[in-house]
Amino acid sequence: MKYYSLNNNSAKISFQEAVIKGIAPDKGLYFPEKITPLSKSFFKNLHNLDKNEIAFELIKQFVGNEIPENELKSIIADTLDFDFPLVEIEKNVHSLELFHGPTMAFKDVGARFMARCLSHFNKDNENEVTVLVATSGDTGGAVASGFLGVKGVNVVILYPSGKVSNVQEKQLTTLDENIKALEVDGTFDDCQNMVKTAFLDKDITDKIQLTSANSINVARWLPQMFYFAFAIKELNKKSVKTVFSIPSGNFGNICAGMMAQKLGLPIFKFIASTNANAVVPLYLETGNYSPIKSIQTISNAMDVGDPSNFIRIRNIYNNDFNKLKKNLESYSFTDYETRNAMYDIYINSHYIADPHGAVGYLGLKKFMMKNKQIQGIFLETAHPVKFLEVVEPVIKKSIKYPQQIMDVINKPKKAKFIKVYEELKHFLIN
Numbered sequence: 001m002k003y004y005s006l007n008n009n010s011a012k013i014s015f016q017e018a019v020i021k022g023i024a025p026d027k028g029l030y031f032p033e034k035i036t037p038l039s040k041s042f043f044k045n046l047h048n049l050d051k052n053e054i055a056f057e058l059i060k061q062f063v064g065n066e067i068p069e070n071e072l073k074s075i076i077a078d079t080l081d082f083d084f085p086l087v088e089i090e091k092n093v094h095s096l097e098l099f100h101g102p103t104m105a106f107k108d109v110g111a112r113f114m115a116r117c118l119s120h121f122n123k124d125n126e127n128e129v130t131v132l133v134a135t136s137g138d139t140g141g142a143v144a145s146g147f148l149g150v151k152g153v154n155v156v157i158l159y160p161s162g163k164v165s166n167v168q169e170k171q172l173t174t175l176d177e178n179i180k181a182l183e184v185d186g187t188f189d190d191c192q193n194m195v196k197t198a199f200l201d202k203d204i205t206d207k208i209q210l211t212s213a214n215s216i217n218v219a220r221w222l223p224q225m226f227y228f229a230f231a232i233k234e235l236n237k238k239s240v241k242t243v244f245s246i247p248s249g250n251f252g253n254i255c256a257g258m259m260a261q262k263l264g265l266p267i268f269k270f271i272a273s274t275n276a277n278a279v280v281p282l283y284l285e286t287g288n289y290s291p292i293k294s295i296q297t298i299s300n301a302m303d304v305g306d307p308s309n310f311i312r313i314r315n316i317y318n319n320d321f322n323k324l325k326k327n328l329e330s331y332s333f334t335d336y337e338t339r340n341a342m343y344d345i346y347i348n349s350h351y352i353a354d355p356h357g358a359v360g361y362l363g364l365k366k367f368m369m370k371n372k373q374i375q376g377i378f379l380e381t382a383h384p385v386k387f388l389e390v391v392e393p394v395i396k397k398s399i400k401y402p403q404q405i406m407d408v409i410n411k412p413k414k415a416k417f418i419k420v421y422e423e424l425k426h427f428l429i430n
């Protein structure tokens, strides 16, 4: 499969090159040249297939013959080595729990898949690759865990000091080996800017092969298609229209859902649920896309003021605003509403949602108010324990640490504190 840059000023490249490069030389995001829908019978037969078979069918054309079939199957089996339960918390309202992986957020799937692909491509290569990534919280842990011990790959993670939760910080600073954490005196945007500057710095790129591991990378983004099919497989009522509400920040997850729909997965509509960073809801309302400086909220993994993947979404709909609008609704919610939702869900359904899942729930309920004959799924993108500081005071109950968290919480933090870009540069070059 060939990939082209959405800025249209770079050469087409293979899946392998797209995974290794991350972003095109013209700074565009890579997009597959062709999307071929799967057969109707595949989707009809979904409930008879296991998750590895489903995943293989969905991703196969995007990898092409660049990874042998058996190897791809084993990468998938390894990546998806945990559960994806669909829990009905109210009539026709389902939570798709994407937090049963090693770092308890949905980003595990993409990070694990990408790490295994890179490892495959790099196995005969003498040159090391350095994954450089900025995180607002969950990406860092998922990437650290996904790439731990992968031969030929070094990982450098930048995170904003004091702005990630305690659990998140432990997950990305306690692993060692090929994983290094840099604690940046600044915001997520500052981290992101340092990373972008490094990618364009010839002093660095002449010396080391850098790649990104956020949802810009096709190997992190595309495997997220799987969840949507896993959820549809579990639904009993096949005749009722299905909508997904996706708590969105960089819009990688929802964009992957739209790819799955393009392949033929029966999805009636998408709801992009956001926090106060309401760029996309405003766009759908006004037709003007105006990025903002990100606003800090309690659903911090979605504090994004200029969602990178939105350009991919526009492309899926051939840049046709009306076509997009027919398939996508988007609503924004305040922290106050989010806390209330967490409380209501706990009281009414005895279910503990994290702040991101609660935003997804709110979006789904808002849509269902005016659309009766549907069944809805919101993505529960992180385990509530990752956001204890927010969740516990709302539900007034303490949450037990699951095993994955116990494993890291008492390990000593190792991070290098940096203030300016020159320190990052020095670190990478030496």
Ligand SMILES: *Cc1c(COP(=O)(O)O)cnc(C)c1O
Pocket: 105, 106, 107, 138, 139, 215, 247, 248, 249, 250, 251, 252, 253, 254, 301, 302, 356, 381, 382
């Ligand atoms: C990253 C993240 C999101 C946002 O996902 P995008 O693909 O960036 O839209 C939502 N919830 C949680 C818990 C996350 O970690």
